Amino acid sequence: MKRIPSVNLSDFISNDPDRKQKFVDAIGxxxxxxxxxxxxxHFLDDKLVDDLYSEVKRFFSLPTETKQKYEIPGIGGQRGYVSFGKESAKGKKEGDLKEFWHFGQYVENNPKLEAEYPKNVTVEELPNFNTVGKKAYRMLEKTAKYVLRALALHLGLKETYFDDYIHNGNSILRPIHYPPITQEPKEAVRAAAHGDINLITLLMGAQGRGLQVQNHKGEWLDAIAEPEELMINVGDMLSRHTNNKLKSTIHRVVNPPKELWGTSRYSIPFFMHPISDMKLNVLEGCIDEKNPKAFDDITAGEFLTERLIELGLIKK
Structure with a gap:
C-alpha cells in the first residue's frame, strides 16, 4: 500500500445497493x-469550511494573554484553549509544536452526560467563532455516523450498531495551529508519531505535505487529501473493539523544509468518541483461532482517562 485509498460517501447514501456495498467493501x-x-x-459545504478556517485563524491571531484566558485548569484540556507545547505524544518528552482549541459535545436531553462533560467555552472577542464551530461539529459528527454505519456492515453487525453509542458521545473538534518555526526545533516536531485514542478521526486540512502515515512495513507515506476530501482514520478504541481487524495506524505531522519554517499550518481533526460507558470489549465476530482475544475488557471512559494521563494532559 503506497497511497491512501479514496472513497465517496455519496455511494453509501445513494439508495443503490451495489454502490452502497462497493463503498462498504472499499472502506473496510x-x-x-x-x-x-x-x-x-461528506456533509461540510465549501462555505462552512471557509468560515471555520477564517474564525480559527482569527482566534489563533489573538494575543497570547487573550488566548490564555480560555485555558481552563483541571479539565485535562478537554474544552477551550491548550497553549503551545503543552501536549506530547505517548512516550515522548518534547511537547509538540502546536497550540489548539477544543469544541466538545452539545448534549441533547441527557442531564447525566451534561453534568459529566466539561462545558464548551465561549470566545467573547469573536462573536461567530462558537456558532461556526458548532455547525462544523454537527456536520462532521453526521459524516462520522455514516462512516461507522458502513463499518458496522463490514463487521457483520447491524448497520445502526454504533448509533446509540455516538449520540451525545464525548467527541471533540480540535482546530490546531502549528505556528512558524523560529529556531532549530531539536527533537520536537509539529506532531510526534502517535495513534488516536477514539473510534475514528475526520481530518480537515490534510492538503499539502506534512501528514504522514506508517504502513505495515514501517514505511512513512505522505497522506495528502484533495481540497474537497477529509482524511479519515481508525482510532485505538475501534481497533481494540475489533481485535485489531481495523487498524489504528501510527501517523505524524513532520516539520516543513527550512524554507517554509516561516509559515503557519492549520488542521482541524474531529475525534469521534462514544459515550463513556460504551464497552470496548472485543467483538465476538473478530475472534478466531488465528486471532485470539488481544485486549482486556474496558469502557471508553476508562480508556480515555488512561490515555489522557499518558499524554500528560491529566495528572495522576
Missing amino acids: KAYEDIGFVALKG
Missing part, C-alpha cells in the same frame, strides 16, 4: 490494510 479493505481513507461526499 482500506481500514484493514492501512487504517486511513480519503473521503469525498
Whole structure:
C-alpha cells in the first residue's frame, strides 16, 4: 500500500445497493490494510469550511494573554484553549509544536452526560467563532455516523450498531495551529508519531505535505487529501473493539523544509468518541483461532482517562 485509498460517501447514501456495498467493501479493505481513507461526499459545504478556517485563524491571531484566558485548569484540556507545547505524544518528552482549541459535545436531553462533560467555552472577542464551530461539529459528527454505519456492515453487525453509542458521545473538534518555526526545533516536531485514542478521526486540512502515515512495513507515506476530501482514520478504541481487524495506524505531522519554517499550518481533526460507558470489549465476530482475544475488557471512559494521563494532559 503506497497511497491512501479514496472513497465517496455519496455511494453509501445513494439508495443503490451495489454502490452502497462497493463503498462498504472499499472502506473496510482500506481500514484493514492501512487504517486511513480519503473521503469525498461528506456533509461540510465549501462555505462552512471557509468560515471555520477564517474564525480559527482569527482566534489563533489573538494575543497570547487573550488566548490564555480560555485555558481552563483541571479539565485535562478537554474544552477551550491548550497553549503551545503543552501536549506530547505517548512516550515522548518534547511537547509538540502546536497550540489548539477544543469544541466538545452539545448534549441533547441527557442531564447525566451534561453534568459529566466539561462545558464548551465561549470566545467573547469573536462573536461567530462558537456558532461556526458548532455547525462544523454537527456536520462532521453526521459524516462520522455514516462512516461507522458502513463499518458496522463490514463487521457483520447491524448497520445502526454504533448509533446509540455516538449520540451525545464525548467527541471533540480540535482546530490546531502549528505556528512558524523560529529556531532549530531539536527533537520536537509539529506532531510526534502517535495513534488516536477514539473510534475514528475526520481530518480537515490534510492538503499539502506534512501528514504522514506508517504502513505495515514501517514505511512513512505522505497522506495528502484533495481540497474537497477529509482524511479519515481508525482510532485505538475501534481497533481494540475489533481485535485489531481495523487498524489504528501510527501517523505524524513532520516539520516543513527550512524554507517554509516561516509559515503557519492549520488542521482541524474531529475525534469521534462514544459515550463513556460504551464497552470496548472485543467483538465476538473478530475472534478466531488465528486471532485470539488481544485486549482486556474496558469502557471508553476508562480508556480515555488512561490515555489522557499518558499524554500528560491529566495528572495522576
